[in-house]
Amino acid sequence: MRTKDKNKMTAIRQATLRLAREQGIQNLSMAKIAKQAHVSPATLYIYYPDQKAMFSQIYLEVKDIIDGDLYHEVDRQAPVRVQFEALMLNYAHTTLSHPDETNFMQAVQQNPSLVSEAAFQKGQQRGAYLEALYQRGVAEQLLQALPLPIVVAHTFQPLAYLVQTATQTQTALPDKWLKQSIQMSWNALRV
Amino acid sequence: MRTKDKNKMTAIRQATLRLAREQGIQNLSMAKIAKQAHVSPATLYIYYPDQKAMFSQIYLEVKDIIDGDLYHEVDRQAPVRVQFEALMLNYAHTTLSHPDETNFMQAVQQNPSLVSEAAFQKGQQRGAYLEALYQRGVAEQLLQALPLPIVVAHTFQPLAYLVQTATQTQTALPDKWLKQSIQMSWNALRV
Incomplete structure (x- = not known):
């Protein structure tokens, strides 16, 4: 091109x-x-032949940005808790520095019919490693076995809310708060 | 009238x-x-003289509905944990049965400038009892002393996400899930 x-x-x-x-x-x-x-x-x-095709393409590009950073400097052999904390902190930092991309990604995830089913499935697959990490935590008897929506509700959602509030009010979000929130998510999930 | x-x-x-x-x-x-x-x-x-006045009035009416149900059958002399669980379950049930009101309330809370400052402050005051309950939990050394946005992020936000997902996908949200999520919020906050 x-x-x-x-x-x-x-x-x-x-x-x-x-x-x-x-x-x-x-x-x-x-x-x-x-x-x-x-x-x-x-x-x-x-x-783009139509709006759905355009949204599908943009959704995957945006997922590449957010998910691409998720695993930055994460040692996939490290203990579950170390990886969990690193992933969550990466997520917070990436979403803070890409507010428009994050907004778009979340809007699509709330209304999957905005994109093609193929694009949505492809976007979801990229979360497979994260789900595997959670399942490893369950297998190691560190984490509770919970329905996935509840896991998302107590991990990504609190961080997303803090990031969104900071972005909208244009206030700084201290790393200390992020780390505190990530500890709390771990405490919510753990056995 | x-x-x-x-x-x-x-x-x-x-x-x-x-x-x-x-x-x-x-x-x-x-x-x-x-x-x-x-x-x-x-x-x-x-x-209504203008849109802001109208939104302000509707915001307070909507807050009355959601917050009015919040304390339903909650014994204000009960232990902090019992009150916390009852309040959270009431919140989940009320927001499930009033999706449009909940959406409007959350939209205003994300963009307070949509309503008058007086209306927003009045709406916020109604959360004062809830904040007092949290502070009582801190004083009793049951709960961590945390910035309020972090408390909100780990209590109302996970429930709001589960309710929103269930509403949008028109699937049932089992009471078991709600109670599980409320326990997890308590675990996130506790010392």
């Missing part, structure tokens, strides 16, 4: 992420996105 | 809550709300 095309696709993605934050993902249209990205609607349709 | 007026105000509130869920609170306008409520824009302005 030529550089020019890549630039256009980046502009389209940025426009989509920005509008999704400002207006809510359910209120976007191809016309609005084209206008914000300074391309013609016809150009938009060169890259 | 005459019954007819009350009916109109109820219709306006229902229209606002519904549109806020469907389109996002930041995308509402007085014109849209009047149309959805089947009243003329002029009628809307008889009751």
Whole structure:
């Protein structure tokens, strides 16, 4: 793909992420996105056959950013608790530095029908290692065996709330708070 | 106030809550709300001078519904843990049965500038008893002394996520899950 095309696709993605934050993902249209990205609607349709295809592609790109950082400098041979703490801290830092991407990712996860089933499944698969880590914790009798939505509710959700509040009020989120919250998630899950 | 007026105000509130869920609170306008409520824009302005005044009033009505149920059958002399569990379970049940009201309340809490400062402060005051209960738990050396956003992140947020997921996917949320999640919140907070 030529550089020019890549630039256009980046502009389209940025426009989509920005509008999704400002207006809510359910209120976007191809016309609005084209206008914000300074391309013609016809150009938009060169890259994407429809809005669902576009959202699917952007969702996977955004998941690459967030999930790609998740395992940064995490030793996959380390004890479960060490890996858990490192992963959670990476998640907090990445979402803090990518608020629009995080907002888009969460909006899709709340409304999976916005993207193709294939894209959603592919996005979910990337969480497989994290789920395996949790199951290892259960097998080692460190963590309770719980339904996955409850695990998510007590791990990613508290961090996501702290990040979102800090982003919206434009206040700093001290690393001490993040580490405290991660300890509390561990205490919630542990046997 | 005459019954007819009350009916109109109820219709306006229902229209606002519904549109806020469907389109996002930041995308509402007085014109849209009047149309959805089947009243003329002029009628809307008889009751409310502007959108902020209307949102402020609706916010306090919605807080009355959610917070009013919070203390239902809670013995304020009971041990901290018993009260905590009862309050959290009431919160889960009320938000499950009032998804539109809960969505509106959370949207305002994420964007306090949507309502008047007086209304927001009044809404916050109603959480004072809950905060006092938490402080009692700290004083009794049962709970950790933590910044309030972290407390909220590990108590209301996990429940809110489970309720939201169940509402959006239209699946049942077993009481067993709710009770499990509430135990986990206690474990996260406790010393």
